[in-house]
Amino acid sequence: MFQEIERTVSSAIEREVAQQFGLTVKVALEQPKQTSFGELAIPTAFQLARQLRRPPREIAQSLGAGLAHQADITSVEIAGNGYINVRLNRGRYVRSLIETRGKAELSGAETAGKIIVEHTNINPNKAAHIGHLRNAILGDTFVRMLRRLGNAVEVQNYIDNTGVQVADVVAAFHYLEKKGVDDIRALISDANLRFDYLCWDLYARVSAYYKEDPAALEWRAETLHAIEAGHGELAELGKIVGDAIVELHLQTMYRLCVQYDLLPRESEILHLKFWTTAFELLKQRGAIHFETQGKNANCWVMHSSQFRGEDGAEEDSKVIVRSNGTVTYVGKDIAYQLWKFGLLGRDFFYRPWSSYPDGHELWVTTDQPNDGNPPHFGGAAKVFNVIDSRQSYLQDVVVAGLRTLDFNAQADASIHFSYEMVALSPRTCVELGIALSEDDKRKPYIEVSGRKGLGVKADDLIDKLIETALAEVEDRHPEAEAAERQDVAKQIAVGALRYFMLKFTRNSVIAFDFHEALSFEGETGPYVQYAAVRAGNILRKFVERASCLPQFEQVLNGEALNRWFEDEDLWQLVLLASKSDSAVARAIASGEPAHVAKYAFQLAQAFNNFYHGHQVIAEPDEQRRAVLLWLTQYVREQLLGTLSVLGIEQPPYM
């Protein structure tokens, strides 16, 4: 609704500018600094002042005059040096909110064609940690944002099941632990241990072992070769370990309401010759060269001038094919990126991996034809890769690959949706029993390291959050059934975690702190959930006592609404609540899911304010009571809609 008005107003001003001054401008609207200035502020006069060499105030006056006759607007004022401040007709505005209730208000897809969002992408060789949570929650929320505005989105979770990290754990099982296929199968099916946790420790052990005995790195090379070839016991082990851990990762993410459409696997990129095809293309185009001397001798490399500009030094070149003939991750990623845009001329085979409880099917790539009827995957118009900012160099290489192959439009449509890492606060390290040097203690944060086994596992954190939430729930609702309390605690825990990961903007390093993450007060997910629960309680209790809600559409006409919404607090609340889609649109434009989180918090805060200032059920005036009830219901719906964009559920009680 708000967006509609914004569009009307900005195009009206654009028309005025064209008519009066013969100029074409794009009018951006602002929110006035103070609510008393009105609902919309137009700064266009400042923009034109320079070009027209006239005082901004004068221009504003002349532009504003053209707006005044609009039915949705009650007044247009020129303020300050040249702002045009617009006040909306409150009754009309609220009336149309009541009338459009329930009708979907899609503001139009941002992109024509399919959008692929790739996120999570955890190496399937150990348990997920909090850094992976940030990736998945950021990616999943961005997907929900895009879908909310009507975009067609496909979610892919790329599985690097043939890379060095998997190879290291397989080598550890085989060479260090002397375990075979049957032993590993037994470990995976053992209900008394967590296979991904076991691999977490094993990965740290083998990494330390390599450091002490570099000759053992031969194991890695051997294993990588076997996995790439797809034959022998090492390859078999790789498959078993990878699949088992992928399933555990999916379960972890599902706890946080994160779902995927497709698991594209690196093994198929190799076995279906995706890489071979891409390799030929890259060679033909001269995108990569075979190095005969220097430190990269016998490797196929991409010269840094292609992704770093002309002055890139020779030694900054990126190895695509190693001297032993195996492909690096980047090489496979170029092939994958080409496939995402439908540029490779090849496709995967697919089979269902599993079904989510809501019936949604998750597919995985295979190298053999299968039964079943997979949807059409790939062929996107735009691709978002949710990958941490430390890998921006590699993402540049991938895009440079596309560009060298003359796929410029697709290179431009390849977006590295980057975010900063999740590190640990020194205080949290101490709590975890991690020894810190004097230098470390002075640092603002400590980087986690999978190789050192240093970090907080995702499931441990989720468990701890649930435990903390459960204590609160039991305290408040001792009468409720245990299973139900557990569900509520889980919803609160997930709300807290998702909000925590979303409240920071993407390029801010999160210094993870248990104390902060476990907080359910202030700017947190549970705060927002609590506001929604309170709104629900009012409506529920009212219905319990009065049997049903008033017929708002009949009881509340525009004239009455105009009168009741002279109350500034009520008006500001409904206005803010009506901006939820606008908030999502802005957040997509800026690429910041944090903006949606912030909006949710502000709306919850405004409602909590209202809650304290107004008695809804006890309101004696029948019409005013209807206004308050409608407002409660409307805010609740907008709050729940926003929470669902954030992937946060509403508990039945708190």
Place this chain on the structure above:
RNA sequence: GGGGGCGUAGCUCAGUUGGAUAGAGCAUCAGCCUUCUAAGCUGAGGGUCACAGGUUCGAUUCCUGUCGCCCCUACCA
């Protein structure tokens, strides 16, 4: 050395493409539960927007320089 990011209240962070009196949470202090649940609300204190220049009607925002911190610069990803 090269590339990128950051520096805003005691702490953690927002700040809408340059705009009106720089905001929030936490922490601290002082208040508010016989009410639709206090996971809440009200109020107070707390700022040289790292520093110095520049661009202009106007700079936390853009440019240059300085200082400090972080990441990348692997035949790991």
